[in-house]
Amino acid sequence: MPTPDPSRRFHPASAPDYVPADQLRGLQLERLQRIVRRAYERVPLFRTRCQERQVSPADLKSLEDLARFPFTLKTDLRDTYPFGLFASPMDEIVRLHASSGTTGKPTVVAYTQGDLDVWTEVMVRSFAACGLHRGDVVQNAYGYGLFTGGLGAHYGAEALGATVIPISGGNTDRQIMVLQDFAVTAICCTPSYFLHLVERAKEMGSDFSRLRAGIFGAEPWSEAMRRRIEADTGVKAYDIYGLSEIIGPGVGIECFAQSGLHVFEDHFYPEVIDPASGEVLPDGAEGELVLTTLSKDAMPMIRYRTRDVTSLIPEPCACGRTIRRIRRIGRRSDDMFIIRGVNVFPSQVETALLAVEGTLPHYQIVLSREKGLDEMEVKVEVTPEVFSDQIRALEALQHKLEQSLDHTLGIRARVTLVGPRTIQRSEGKAKRVIDQRQI
């Protein structure tokens, strides 16, 4: 008898995921009209931009009318730093978060109590879609603090009724001890950190056989990486999507079908646009994801340009949810780099490396400029699986990797084989690209 798959069990919190489409569209329009009006009345930048385009909240008569409204950009958050886009007075704001701020000032986001409740709700629905429920033991290795990942996952898992271990990021050996000793059944972290954990756990001879689900996000990863994680560990790897500007984690999640991420579109209205022209594209077409928050009061985001490349999948999902899906985001335009005129995403490099049999995705891309010409080097760690006592076998491997990169990217890259564990492991987001070019 096959054991019942817990990931297919219906969870009552998921009920809004199954609302009939016409009913959902009605709810979206109602919420959209309210939030656009709120932003227009309370956020000067948004109002000015609307006036420039000669559009006002009264023009919003259907969901399609949203296309007439201006976009919000990441730079808008920086330009109005810290509180310029807030639509609630400070005495109604109960929480602030901020981006890691790798380039200059961080971007600050705010929540009312009602906003936090929405966030918790979508995180509960996210975990429920991954088949988690009361009784699960969730190790939350997302960083706690200004980063939204830690607290977002924490409150969601707690509200679900699961047992939460708020271990936060880092301290790998302690993570592994807890994973084993507390009989953890689900883990939240970045996929690259999970690979790092697994590698170390194997060295330590740790048992994590109780672990059945991983909720991985906060960085782009590939389908090939998922297959490897699942084959190596037996853990079902779910992709979770979110960004602090919209709410944090919990904007979208995969269900057991693992075929695109369901967007909680009763709270986050998705559009896909042509990034060059800004035109809205039909469902199914690939472009940049644009999100509008439908129920966030403290900081409404109208048509926020995520820079994430995806497409909307309108077809019904095997799980029965009516909320639409987006294709998993393999690339973000903000970790894209241009080399010799070619746009390259690290995920493409990953696909190329994985295509060569037996190569684990521990790699780093180093960009340099020599005599005015851009050079791309990919450092790849040698694993016991691919190592040979013969020089020519290693040279052949190197050559195969270079060919695969050439084939996938259309440009030549130099592959350097490096010793095991010489590439710095990430405790948070993986540093995949080192750009040494002086531009």
Added chain:
Amino acid sequence: MKLTQLSLFLENRPGALRLPCQVLGQAGIDILSMSLADTQQFGILRIVVKDSDRARKVLEEAGSVVKATDVLAVEVPDRAGGLADMLGAFEGSGLSIEYIYPLAAGHRGKTAVLLLRVEDPERAAQLLQARNVRVLSREQAFEAVGA
């Protein structure tokens, strides 16, 4: 008939060779023979030790990538033409030798022991024995270097 050789991946940078040697030294493991192959970018250290299982374990624990390979220990008379005679065993066989390095040099002018890495060690051993070349057992090979 066969000896276990351990190969290690080395990055081509100062200090890369010393690290695994130190690890073996601290574990009290004596290197009986070694050869170092290098390219512009990386190197491969090949070693023969008595307790290859333990050596492999300590090296891997220290973070090395290690591969075990079978090699043949072959006795060759230490005289002009000795090596050429031995290699005659492979003539016409199509069998190619990947690399050779000495285990024990015959400083008294009698015999030397060479380590041969071939694709098919079984067949190579048969060819050598058919030409009356002595292929040493593990024990005999270790005895030849006084281990």
